[in-house]
Amino acid sequence: xxxxxxxxxxxxxxxxxxxxxxxxxxxxxxxxxxxxxxxxxxxxxxxxxxxxxxxxxxxxxxxxxxxxxxxxxxxxxxxxxxxxxxxxxxxxxxxxxxxxxxxxxxxxxxxxxxxxxxxxxxxxxxxxxxxxxxxxxxxxxxxxxxxxxxxxxxxxxxxxxxxxxxxxxxxxxxxxxxxxxxxxxxxxxxxxxxxxxxxxxxxxxxxxxxxxxxxxxxxxxxxxxxxxxxxxxxxxxxxxxxxxxxxxxxxxxxxxxxxxxxxxxxxxxxxxxxxxxxxxxxxxxxxxxxxxxxxxxxxxxxxxxxxxxxxxxxxxxxxxxxxxxxxxxxxxxxxxxxxxxxxxxxxxxxxxxxxxxxxxxxxxxxxxxxxxxxxxxxxxxxxxxxxxxxxxxxxxxxxxxxxxxxxxxxxxxxxxxxxxxxxxxxxxxxxxxxxxxxxxxxxxxxxxxxxxxxxxxxxxxxxxxxxxxxxxx
Amino acid sequence: xxxxxxxxxxxxxxxxxxxxxxxxxxxxxxxxxxxxxxxxxxxxxxxxxxxxxxxxxxxxxxxxxxxxxxxxxxxxxxxxxxxxxxxxxxxxxxxxxxxxx
Numbered sequence: 001x002x003x004x005x006x007x008x009x010x011x012x013x014x015x016x017x018x019x020x021x022x023x024x025x026x027x028x029x030x031x032x033x034x035x036x037x038x039x040x041x042x043x044x045x046x047x048x049x050x051x052x053x054x055x056x057x058x059x060x061x062x063x064x065x066x067x068x069x070x071x072x073x074x075x076x077x078x079x080x081x082x083x084x085x086x087x088x089x090x091x092x093x094x095x096x097x098x099x100x101x102x103x104x105x106x107x108x109x110x111x112x113x114x115x116x117x118x119x120x121x122x123x124x125x126x127x128x129x130x131x132x133x134x135x136x137x138x139x140x141x142x143x144x145x146x147x148x149x150x151x152x153x154x155x156x157x158x159x160x161x162x163x164x165x166x167x168x169x170x171x172x173x174x175x176x177x178x179x180x181x182x183x184x185x186x187x188x189x190x191x192x193x194x195x196x197x198x199x200x201x202x203x204x205x206x207x208x209x210x211x212x213x214x215x216x217x218x219x220x221x222x223x224x225x226x227x228x229x230x231x232x233x234x235x236x237x238x239x240x241x242x243x244x245x246x247x248x249x250x251x252x253x254x255x256x257x258x259x260x261x262x263x264x265x266x267x268x269x270x271x272x273x274x275x276x277x278x279x280x281x282x283x284x285x286x287x288x289x290x291x292x293x294x295x296x297x298x299x300x301x302x303x304x305x306x307x308x309x310x311x312x313x314x315x316x317x318x319x320x321x322x323x324x325x326x327x328x329x330x331x332x333x334x335x336x337x338x339x340x341x342x343x344x345x346x347x348x349x350x351x352x353x354x355x356x357x358x359x360x361x362x363x364x365x366x367x368x369x370x371x372x373x374x375x376x377x378x379x380x381x382x383x384x385x386x387x388x389x390x391x392x393x394x395x396x397x398x399x400x401x402x403x404x405x406x407x408x409x410x411x412x413x414x415x416x417x418x419x420x421x422x423x424x425x426x427x428x429x430x431x432x433x434x435x436x437x438x439x440x441x442x443x444x445x446x447x448x449x450x451x452x453x454x455x456x457x458x459x460x461x462x463x464x465x466x467x468x469x470x471x472x473x
Numbered sequence: 474x475x476x477x478x479x480x481x482x483x484x485x486x487x488x489x490x491x492x493x494x495x496x497x498x499x500x501x502x503x504x505x506x507x508x509x510x511x512x513x514x515x516x517x518x519x520x521x522x523x524x525x526x527x528x529x530x531x532x533x534x535x536x537x538x539x540x541x542x543x544x545x546x547x548x549x550x551x552x553x554x555x556x557x558x559x560x561x562x563x564x565x566x567x568x569x570x571x572x573x574x
Contacts, residue, residue: 028520029501035516035566036505042566045516049559052523059529071533079532082545083525086552093553094560105561106515113521113554119547120527123540134480189476232518239524244487246530252487253494254523260498261517265510352508361511368568377508 013062018249020058025253027051032261038374055250056083099369100326103362107154107228110235114146117238118205124245125201129194132245137184137201139241141208146234148212153228156216169218176211180204215281223280225355225362226269230277233262272354272418302453304462307429308469312344314391314427318383320351320420321363324397324433328459331370334396337467338372344470350376351383351393351420353401384421393425395446397432397459403444428452431462512565519558525551 028051034044060079064070071079090109097105121139124131155161183204187197219227236258243251270277302310311317319338325331338348350367357363364377387393395402402422405412422428428451446452455462481488505513528548535541 028523029497032498032501032513032517032520035513036502036509038506038509041509041512042563045512045519045559045562045566048516048520052520052525052555052559055523055526056529059526060533063530063533065534069534071529075533075535078535078545079529079548082532082548083529083552086549087556090553090556090558091560094557094564097561099565102511102515102561102565105557106511106518109515109554109557109561110518110521112550112557113518113524116522116528116547116551116554117524119543119550120524120531123531123543123547126539229514232514232521235518236521239521239527240491242524242527244484246527247487248526248530249490251523251526252490254520256491256494257498257501258517258521260495261502262514264499264502265514265517268510354510357511361508361513364508365511365565365568379506379508 014064017058017062021055021248021250024051024055024250027054028250028254028257032257051250051254099366100329101158102365103225103228104154104157107150107157107231110228110232111147111150111154113235114143114150114231114238116143117235117242118143118147118208120242121238121245122201122205124242126198129197133188134184135241135244137187137204139238139245140201140205141180141184142234142241143238144205144208145212145215146231146238148209149216149234150212150228150231152213152216153224153231157224163220164217169214173211173214176207176214180207180211183207219280226266226277226280229262229266229269233259233266236260236262269355299447300453302429302455304455304465304469307453307455308466308473310427310429311341311346311392311394311466312470312473314346316390317341317346317348317392317394318351318378318387318390318422318425319348320353320393320395320398320402320422321356321367322353322396322398322401323357324399324431325459326357326363326366326397328397330396330460330463331366331372333460333463333467335367335370335372337463337470338376340467340470348376349378349383351380352377353380353398353420354418356398356401380418380420387421387424390425392427392429393422395422395428395430395432396463399432399444402446404449405443405445408445422446423449423451426451429455431455431457431459433458512562515558515562515565519555519562522551522554522558525555527551 027047031044031048031051034040034047060071060076062070094105118140121136121143125136125140152161156163183200187200192200216227236255238255240252240255240259243255266277270280319334321334325334341348350372352363357366367377368374400414402420403414404419404423406414406417406419409415423446428446428449430447430452432454434456447454502513525548528544528551531540531544532548535544
């Protein structure tokens, strides 16, 4: 077809295609908005998913390349085949994964999205090395970093990859960043011929992959949610950059939305831990600053039967769950305990710290899976004013989120972090495997409180013993 | 300098879209109860699979072996992101349904 004719004719198909992208973008916005409220969240996910399916169909039917050629039947068949295969594999993975392993799964899917963006950018660069070079390179670099970084995050959360923490990593990462920026500028303004540019771009690809690894490597397990959220926003940005290559509004808007959403989520997570993003990335946590306050008091244990009596005759109990509860798979038995106590007229609530679990909200998902009613989960800010009326605060597998050092000890690394005020309760029972310190490696003053009693052992077996103890009373 | 100016002019619409979408993203997301942070992150992650459109365009017009192989790979991975992302999000949100007593 002649290009001149193409320029002068408005084809209805193209108009439908363009406006389907607008519609899709609107559906993404509505979907995200609905996902911000518990009652409408599931509906929001359907909106977003529909907003994805619509442009997939219109693109397949109506997309035309620069020469005005539509997608041929053979190619369309291959596209449908691949999408069908990918959907089946993806859906099976998502269905099979255990709820405790959810953060890894999200990280893995994020990695595939990043890889897809980087690959698309690479192919487009090969097709036409002079078209939209800046966004193509950015898509390649950001997508590659998101891919390799997410894979490392996945490996770490799955326990397959360890931490490498060394001071030189900070400088190494800085060095990589500078070289990547320099190479991008070189391709843009260096005036190299196409062959040379291609070599530089391949170097850029390798370097970005390496940088993704070295960027996530030194970051400790407790900070992983922040990193995943950050990588998630990078994937969004990579998709948006690829969207610019095609001038595709659905990709641009969807990608930037995710980029912005991921950034906000990252900032909110950092705030909940009283840390700055820079701090997380540079990894200043490891050492644990010199504490100004000496711990006073001693550790006191409680027997199972005493704990059972104390709980049965209380009026108000708050359970404060941490990741230890999830690791021990104790959420189901915890629900059994709370129903048992409710049957005895005890009011039981769960106090959820914003960063309890491995991701914000992860604890809610785990408890919801164990059929704990949504109404029983109370957020930190709502439960704290009521904490002094609580008869027993039961801390299960949580540590730093109840450490009063956040209030008292300016020398503590967690000073200023919002915590659940377990220390205000009339009695405190702490279920713990042993006297090890929390993730942050800080002494917990709460353990030495006069009102505190320790119940040592695996969370699941401790709670199930408690359940049978209370039943036999 | 001329490069920068011509870039800013040529991409004016795109830059407008970016800036306004960033604000839109911030507004839509803020004030989310922390209960929903994980599902929301997962839902947003699924949307970042919108690169699937790029994959469809690529494979749809693929002609060289290079484009066929890498394009198919990109499309497959993007589909994993989309399908897996939405299903996993739905699984999480399914649990927040109010239980009938």
